[in-house]
Amino acid sequence: MKASSGKKTSVLDKMHDHFMHIAPRYRELRTTDLGPLLFITNKMTDLCSIRAADIGCGTGRYSIKFVEHLGEKCHLFCVDNNMAMLRHLREHFARYNISNFTTIRSDSHRIPLQTDSLDCVTSFNAIHHFSLQNFLRESSRILKNNGKLFVYTRLQDQNANTIWGMHFPSFTKKENRLYELDELKAAFEKDPNLNINSVKLFEHHRVYPLEKLVEQAKNHHYSTFRFYRKHEFREALHKFVQNILNHYDDLDKISWKDQNTLLVVENVQ
Numbered sequence: 001m002k003a004s005s006g007k008k009t010s011v012l013d014k015m016h017d018h019f020m021h022i023a024p025r026y027r028e029l030r031t032t033d034l035g036p037l038l039f040i041t042n043k044m045t046d047l048c049s050i051r052a053a054d055i056g057c058g059t060g061r062y063s064i065k066f067v068e069h070l071g072e073k074c075h076l077f078c079v080d081n082n083m084a085m086l087r088h089l090r091e092h093f094a095r096y097n098i099s100n101f102t103t104i105r106s107d108s109h110r111i112p113l114q115t116d117s118l119d120c121v122t123s124f125n126a127i128h129h130f131s132l133q134n135f136l137r138e139s140s141r142i143l144k145n146n147g148k149l150f151v152y153t154r155l156q157d158q159n160a161n162t163i164w165g166m167h168f169p170s171f172t173k174k175e176n177r178l179y180e181l182d183e184l185k186a187a188f189e190k191d192p193n194l195n196i197n198s199v200k201l202f203e204h205h206r207v208y209p210l211e212k213l214v215e216q217a218k219n220h221h222y223s224t225f226r227f228y229r230k231h232e233f234r235e236a237l238h239k240f241v242q243n244i245l246n247h248y249d250d251l252d253k254i255s256w257k258d259q260n261t262l263l264v265v266e267n268v269q
């Protein structure tokens with residue numbers, strides 16, 4: 001992640017604490033985008049058996065869709081450094097009788113999987129939490145030759161155009177971990193084995209009642225909210241509601257467009 005080393009540990013601790021806390025409600029608080037998931041699984045359907053890993057899988061909202069779409073021919077390693085997130089993932093998979101997965105509690109840069117063993121690595125909404133270059137090196141190590149890495153994220157400018165970036169005071173200033181596309185490309189260029197095949201843009205039309213947005217913010221559905229002090233957050237939320245009242249007539253239908261980016265990457269050894 002993009003913090004200088006002194007601040008790094010406290011931010012990592014804060015984030016670990018954040019995900020421990022939010023694990024029970026994470027799936028219901030966040031919106032899952034099917035577009036990128038279908039794009040990824042379509043790229044994999046030709047393989048007769050698939051070994052894949054989802055890094056920074058959280059409570060598995062994307063992992064479960066991946067396994068559902070690819071079925072029994074796939075085995076997914078669900079990797080996260082947070083025990084609580086993984087516990088909720090296991091409960092969720094059990095509810096749907098899914099067993100072709102293994103959870104691994106580990107850091108994104110030291111994954112206990114064999115070298116050259118995977119067809120595919122995915123990571124959704126998580127790379128800004130990782131040490132990027134180390135994660136890329138580790139992904140390249142565990143991927144087979146010609147294996148695919150899919151990285152789904154929102155970029156800094158995309159964050160600015162979310163409902164939070166546009167109307168929640170200081171949201172973009174507080175969120176300095178996200179990357180610009182050029183920064184991501186530069187990181188991949190430094191890795192001798194990972195070549196970006198394509199960069200895909202996904203646009204999502206969102207419509208939410210104001211009540212739901214306030215609930216999401218209060219529950220810190222984006223970890224960015226953890227960077228506000230308590231009273232600062234209260235004042236910012238108040239101002240956010242005022243901004244929404246000034247911009248929208250129908251408070252049951254607050255609409256905007258979210259954009260996200262999917263990097264499709266090939267491991268060439």
Ligand SMILES: C[S@@+](CC[C@H](N)C(=O)[O-])C[C@H]1O[C@@H](n2cnc3c(N)ncnc32)[C@H](O)[C@@H]1O
Pocket residue numbers: 019030055056057058059060061062079080081082085106107108109123124125126129130131
């Ligand atoms: C924003 S959540 C995204 C979770 C999931 N991919 C999703 O989209 O629902 C980021 C996840 O990355 C995990 N994480 C953060 N730093 C990590 C690291 N260094 N290694 C492995 N997992 C990490 C967190 O515990 C959290 O579950």
